Amino acid sequence: MSLAIEVKNLNFSYDSEEGVQTIKNVSFSIEKGQYVSLIGHNGSGKSTLAKLLAYLLEPASGEIYVDGIRVNEKNIREIRQTIGVVFQNPDNQFIGSTVEGDIAFGLENRAVPREKMIELVKKYSRLVGMDKFLNKSPDELSGGQKQRVAIAGILALGLKIIIFDEATSMLDPEGVEDIKKLIFEMKKEDPELTFVSITHDIEEAYLSDKVIILNSGEKYMEGVPEDVFADEDKIKSIGLDIPFVLQVKNALKKKGIETPKNIRTIEELSNYLCGK
Ligand SMILES: Nc1ncnc2c1ncn2[C@@H]1O[C@H](COP(=O)(O)OP(=O)(O)O)[C@@H](O)[C@H]1O
Ligand SMILES: [Mg+2]
Incomplete structure (x- = not known):
C-alpha cells in the first residue's frame, strides 16, 4: 500500500518558546485513501503538525514525505498541489473580497482556465451551501459561513490530501454532518483521496480508518480505532474519553x-x- 503521508522523527520548536519543544520526535504514516482522525488536548501540537505537513512551518529535524515526495523548501509548490489544510479560524484564511473571489483565489493561483474556474466555484459553493452568497463580502458572513467558504476553496482544488483542522467548529451539528457527508461522497468518487480530520469528536474518530493521538507534542497512540480505544485506562489517563x-x-x-x-x-x- 502506498503512503499518502510519512513522518519520521519530526521535531519542531517555535522560536518564541525557548527551550520548549512543540513537536517531539513524532513518526507516523497514513495510507492513500485513509480517513484519519488526529486527536489530543488543546496545545498538544495538532495544528503545528498540520502546518509542518504543508510546509507552512519548517521542521527543526526529521523527514516528511507527502505522496512520496520529501517535503522541503524547494518543492513547496509541488507539495501544495497535493496537500491542503483548512484551519479553524476562517478570518485568517479569507483572501477574496467576496465569497466567489475567495473560492476562486486558489484556482487562479494554480492557473485554472477561466471557464473551468467558474464551473468549479459554482459546483463547490453549492456543495457547501454557499451558492446564494457568492457576491457577499466576508463581513456579511457568520463564522460558520466563512468556514464553509474556506472548505469550498480547498475542496475545489482537487487535491489528493486534505486536512481539516477543526474546520467545522463554528457550524451547527447539522452543518457538520453535511460537510462530513460531502467528504464521504468525494472519497467514494476518488478512493485515493486521503482525509485527515483534526477533531475533538471522539465518535468521529471511532469511525475513522486510523486514529493518531498527540499528547504534549508526542505521539501517544496510533492505530485502528478498535485497538486504540480498547485501552480505556491509557485513553483516560490523559483525560480523553472513549x-x-x-x-x-x-x-x-x-x-x-x-x-x-x-x-x-x-x-x-x-x-x-x-x-x-
Ligand atoms: N505561533 C506560535 N508561536 C509560539 N507558540 C505557539 C504558536 N502556535 C502554537 N504555539 C504553542 O505550541 C503548542 C502547540 O499548539 P498547537 O499546535 O496550536 O496545538 P493544538 O492544535 O493541538 O491545540 C502550544 O503550547 C501553543 O501555545
Ligand atoms: Mg489547533
Missing part, C-alpha cells in the same frame, strides 16, 4: 454479553442485538 458505543459495549461485556469488535455505531449495535 466513544459512547464502546462504553455501551463494555457495559454489555460486564453483563456477559459479547459483541463483535467491528461494531462502531449505536445503529450497528442495536441491529446486532436485535438479531438483524
